[in-house]
Amino acid sequence: MNKKLKIEGNSVILSINPKLYPLETIYSASYVFLDRAYVFLDGDPKKEILIILKPKEKINLEELGGEFFNELINYADYNARSKETKKIREIILQKALITNDPISQDSDEFDDLIKELEDDDEFSDDADKIIAPWEDNDTTKN
């Protein structure tokens, strides 16, 4: 049996190294198990964290403990990636907000961009009178 996993009565006690898994990750993994087991947190967050899982229904305790360790790896990876991509997510959000911001659309920069588009030959060549509202071109109307 793994020394990080100890079975006592109808509970399984997991020993976790806080240097490997931060407290945030341990909390996240614990929340996943709230509907399947009673979760008790104990120990020293600087030396050794103990997770006591008492299943609500009769299940294999070793398997339950193993699943908890897997969930720890899952959340450790998720948190690491989340921190890695934080900057890019912020940039994407910022861009999205600026694009939809009416204030920034009123800015000189926005006006210059519109003027540039109007001056562009590709847009000024309106032989088919697409730019004019269709009501103005409608000859069938009385």
Added chain:
Amino acid sequence: MTQQKIKIILNSNFYDKRSIKEALKDYKGICTGKILNDKFDVELNSNEHIDNLEGEFCNYVLGLIKHR
């Protein structure tokens, strides 16, 4: 009717006083309880037997910490 008295020790490194107090308030219809000291020894008293009351209470406190 059997009275139930449970003492739970919640490690102050992982559980916060505010969440425990809120949980005790929410559990008022089920049982009464109090924090006995700064190490968060919690005593729960109920008029009838409730299965795994301590486990349910601890999970509830954890749930509150999650939403904080």
